[in-house]
Amino acid sequence: MPSVSTSGLSVAKAGTGLRPPDRVQVVCRVRPPEKDHDNCVVVTNGDGGDIVTLEGAQRPFNVTKAFGSDSTQQDMFDFVGLPSLSYVMQGYGACIFAYGQTGSGKTFTMTGTNSAPGLIPRIIRELFLHLVEGYKDFTVNCQYVEIYMEKARDLFNPSRAKNPWDAPGPKINVRYDGKRVKLENAKCLSYGNEALASENADTGVALAESLSKRLLRSIEDAGRHRAVRGHALNAESSRSHAVLTLEITARRPDADIVSTLMLVDLAGSENIGKAQVEGTGAEEAKSINKSLSILSRCIEALAAGSKVPFRESVLTKILTPALDGRSCCTLVAALRGDHASETGQTLKFTETALKVTVRPKQTSSEALGVVQEQARDLRGEITALKQELDWLRQSEADSEALQGMIAAKEADLRTKMDLLTSLQQEIRDTEEQLLALRRELDGSKVEVEQERAGRCRAEAENQLLQARLAEAESLSSLKTPSSSPAYEEARLRMEQTRMDIQPGLQMRTRLAAVVLEMPPPTAATRHIARTNQACCVASFFALP
Secondary structure (H helix, E strand, O other), X not given: OOOOOOOOOOXXXXXXXXXXXXXXEEEEEEEOOOOOOOOOEEEEOOOOOEEEEEOOOOOOEEEOEEEOOOOOHHHHHHHHHHHHHHHHHOOEEEEEEEEXXXXXXXXXXXXXXXXXXXXXXXXXXXXXXXXXXXXOXXXXXXXXXXXXXXXXXXXXXXXXXXXXXXXXXXXXEEEEOOOOEEEEOOOOEEEEHHHHHOOOOOOOHHHHHHHHHHHHHHHHHHHOOOOEEOOOOOOOEEOOEEEEEEEEEEEEXXXXXXXXXXEEEOOOEOOHHHHOOOOHHHHHHHHHHHHHHHHHHHHHHHHXXXXXXXXXXXXXXXXXXXXXXXXXXXXEEEEEOOOHHHHHHHHHHHHHHOOOEOOOOEOEHHHHHHHHHHHHHHHHHHHXXXXXXXXXXXXXXXXXXXXXXXXXXXXXXXXXXXXXXXXXXXXXXXXXXXXXXXXHHHHHHHHHHHHHHHHHHHHHHHHHHHHHHXXXXXXXXXXXXXXXXXXXHHHHHHHHHHHHHHHHHHHHHHHHHHHXXXXXXXXXXXXXXXXXXXXXXXHHHHOO
């Protein structure tokens, strides 16, 4: 692992408290073309983002930042490393991963050389400088694994990394608990100020230098065991994805932080035909391309807001906390200026990644205090629930008796509910019957009124007929000879009277019959009807 000098690095920059971005940051870096090859990539810098133009492409590609082939390692660290370190020191999770085709400069950007150290050594040294000067107690836990042929291998355990998979020894199991990824059985190296203080180590910059050198030496030794194979496109092509995870815990009187930084050097996508690989090399290329394809699908799903297939590959499972939107994520896209087709595929991937929105979650002293308070509340609730459970266990017998009483009460309640339902139905039926009777009574009242009016008319006609009958009887009592004019006149008047009273008699007869049939008849009504009928008959037969 290349060493890093103290010149050019600023602790103040890492602690400026930059506001976390709300999208994945996409930074492109163009590798200089090889001899006798033209550069097909043109970088245009702008205020709101840079533009990358690819020769032969139908349109340009927007990115957060683009560095041309003349960029330096310090440029990359200033724009990518320091902001990510600032997010980590505020308690946010952060991830930097390099993506691109084989031989595009990913490992050079992430690791670098002795003369040009990359992001990893610069970030580690700056991290320890900031921790030593700003925090009383701190610990950095480090794990380093590679994903080779869809299996995780521990690079801090060299014998295990070189052993075949059926050899004795623990395998690396990847577990995600919803917040962080656990690499079970992977070796973890811890570096903190307490351990070195017991060894009478120096403080300040000297302590930071000592810690960073120890960790970088371990990373360098582990990197030698990473799977590498040469082919037509790259003499030292990485055949695995390397993931370096740093978990930082720091404490001081006014602030605590707990955060994770992931530094990922992805294997390059390969065209098997151009790479001219066969056998195991071809199988490695297929595995690399498959895992990168799943990574692309995850990025597309994140951009579209749909379900993300994190669990379909070991790589995406490990990168879940970095890509699920709760961390500050930076994609470093390495471009080859002399490979237009592969560069176009990389730019399409970066264009999709730029659409992914993130909402980083902070784990600082304030956030940690809230979580601790919630934990205290939960512990209190758990204690209360345990006490309640103990009380329930002690009163189990009483509970059985209580259950019997409850069952009896429930049965009584059901009976009363059934009775109430029956009474309610009976009330509804009675109301319907009462309504029908009221309607019938109203109809009867109308009929009675009509009958009463008819009786009045009949009484008036009866009185008129009786008057005429009396007049006729008085005429019939005259002892006048039948041949006399007076007698003849009386007889004619009697005939006329008989003709006049005939309809009235018939009406009286019908009315009398109706009255006799009316319910309920009274004795007076029957007497009047019979008297009128008899009078009418007698009067009729009494006429000469």
